[in-house]
Amino acid sequence: MLHHNEAHREGLETIRKLINGIDTAMLTTVTDEGLVSRPMKTQDVEFDGDIWFLTKKDTSKYYELLHNAQVNVAYADKSYVSISGTAEIVQSREKVKEFWNAMYEKMLETTWEDPNIVLIKVKAESAEYWESGSVFKQAKFLFEKLTGKETDTKMNDTVQL
Template identity: 55%
Template sequence: MAEISTHEEAIKTVNDLIKDVEVAMLTTITDGKAVSRPMQTQEAEFDGELWFLTLKDTAKYLEIIANPSVNLAYAGKSYVSISGTAEFSEDLERKKEYWNPIFEKMLETTYDDPNVVLIKVTADTAEYWESGNKLKAVKQFAKKLTNNERAGDDEEMNETVKFNN
């Protein structure tokens, strides 16, 4: 795999890997425990930030206020884990832009409800595993299981990119 050398290349790589994944698992920390829940991915190009809609009267809202460090996990043709910092936005125009009839049914409200809030996650790092060579992946997994061996550095199938230098 070619080394990612610029911030723009890192953004493009992650965008290409997650653009068709409709749901991400958002992990927050509460009482020292990781808690994950599915979040609808917005139809916006990844530029180092990810946006989600939620309600203020939820556990995740309180968890993010207490500890804004979060992780997002995407599973599709590839697997992507994005670590970052979450913050809230009341931007009414952006809420309207991301709103769709599914949210109205799921959240039982409208985008201009003061209880609706945006979560903005600014990515720090992304780790990804491309699933292009499934046979190699299966062989490596089987080797680990049967021989109790760990894959060497030359066999690693994942890459990590940092967004904040």
């Protein structure tokens, strides 16, 4: 059991490092017609297996999540991370206030007290990543491809969260 806990901790730490500082993610939801992705502002909290977004109840994503909570959250910057999980609608004024700032007031044209404002909490279940930001890792990866000799460098991996 200790091995599983260590792998879980290492997986969380890897994903935390890779998505740290990336403000916008693509949230993919399931509709009757298929999949829909839209950019969302990730809340600035340390990744612990949960990802938080603010939204309004009167949006299609809100109703899509009520119908099917399975989602994907994708990040792209110096590395690429694709997180699969389950979304939960959280209706907590205190939590909304915690994340609220002046940008939301202008963008959403309301205040944090508006009962139409809710949170989406995504519980990450697994993540796949492609780590392309490290020149050292890129060089080792190229070495592997050119020589056929394996190193301990992983540019791509899947972790269970």
